[in-house]
Amino acid sequence: QPNVITLFTAGANSGDDIMGTLHFPELLANSRCRNISELPTTSLVDDLSKTSNVQLHVIGFAPWVPDCNTEFLDRARDDRADISGFFFYTLDYIDSIPGAGNHYWGGIKLRDYNFPIYGMRGREGAFLMDRYTEYATNKSLLDDIHNTTGRARIFVEVGTGRPAPLPGLWLFLLIVLAVLVLILGLTSLSMHLLQYRRRRSLRRRVMAGEVDLEALGIKRLTVPRRILDKFPLRPFTLDKDDGYSQQSCSICLEDFVVDGTTVRELPCKHIYHPACIDGFLEQQSSLCPLCKSSALPKGYLPKQLTNRTVRRERYLRRQRER
Ligand SMILES: [Zn+2]
Ligand SMILES: [Zn+2]
Known part of the structure; x- marks a missing residue:
């Protein structure tokens, strides 16, 4: 089981690596999703508007909470127009994020979002949240960072694998070769x-x-x-x-x-x-x-x-x- 699964590519091709700073969606003040326990501790003070480096895209992330997932995605989409990707994460190895083909995704219209969406489970999810929390809460870590916003931002690069080697063409050549041999x-x-x-x-x-x-x-x-x-x-x-x-x-x-x-x-x-x-x-x-x-x-x-x-x-x- 891969620990990162692709739920929706939004047209992003293999080889188009996705980059941006980690951003937790700004939940509405009266949202009940503010109270869920899996939130990163500083998520609610991730002040996106203070960033001066507008060239950086953002990558949204949120814990996998079935009742809140739609809100996470909607808020991430509305926070910034230039969001380049979104991660759901779980903190254990339990396979709780259903794959793209699961009927669960009939309730969340992935195609309504114009950015790729991934699921991350197990150690990678925990790592992502720990780093986010660590940099957002521990001021001493900020000394080494050229900090223009007053807050640390975590830069994330998503490798989507090597570009696919034209599988269609290779398949075609293989078939031609096989036919010739035959x-x-x-x-x-x-x-x-x-x-x-x-x-x-x-x-x-x-x-x-x-x-x-x-x-x-x-x-x-x-x-x-x-x-x-x-x-x-x-x-x-x-x-x-x-x-x-x-x-x-x-x-x-x-x-x-x-x-x-x-x-x-x-x-x-x-x-x-x-x-x-x-x-x-x-x-x-x-x-x-x-x-x-x-x-x-x-x-x-x-x-x-x-x-x-x-x-x-x-x-x-x-x-x-x-
Ligand atoms: Zn003779
Ligand atoms: Zn004779």
Whole structure:
């Protein structure tokens, strides 16, 4: 619980500090509020008219007495036109000053007053009254004060806190930032989702044998050793049943020796020296150097399908569809 509560700002902004000398309202001679016990002892001789320093505004203050509050405020308003603020105080910590939203303030029209009104409770209220009483009654304290009125006046400055850092603007900027981050996040997410679906689609079509990545020039593939090892190694013969049409290795251009050379036979039935073709298939390309058909099994899926491969496949497919 803050010990100072704002009951009515009267348009005073945060940062507009309120200054003035402490002034107890001059009650009417027949006022019954003169008899309440919480009054500062010298309140009734707080002679406002004697002040020569008219530039100083005054800040009214009075104890919190529900039956007298309206009179305090009215008198404070009528005492001086330049009153710049008003404090109600209580001397204990009991939360007896209702907040601005309380229905009590329906009875006191705060908006009738053109100065900010605060409530002060607990130690701060007691301090305010003690200082006022002390300076007003103890003449020895006045020696150090350049006193032109014959009475001590207590100068009060009310700090209303640092100026609010444009909460509306900050909130607006924060919202804009949040929206940008959200848009960025959603865009990124949908891009990733789209790319994921396209990769999955391409993978499915490759596995179904609909797309031959290397034959279409989309991605260079190589033949892993485990697949290469399945291609038969045979001694070269001239037996027509084997269907070999080649007499020489088209990589090194050397002739095969009948029953002397071991040849590697690819799925397309083309034969090469294993020493010539194995390295080529493993490192260069999966396509037969002679007929350009893939040595890889139908539906072979390379380990990774990158987004670049997906983009290239899409591009080529669209070119063909035109
Ligand atoms: Zn060879
Ligand atoms: Zn071939």
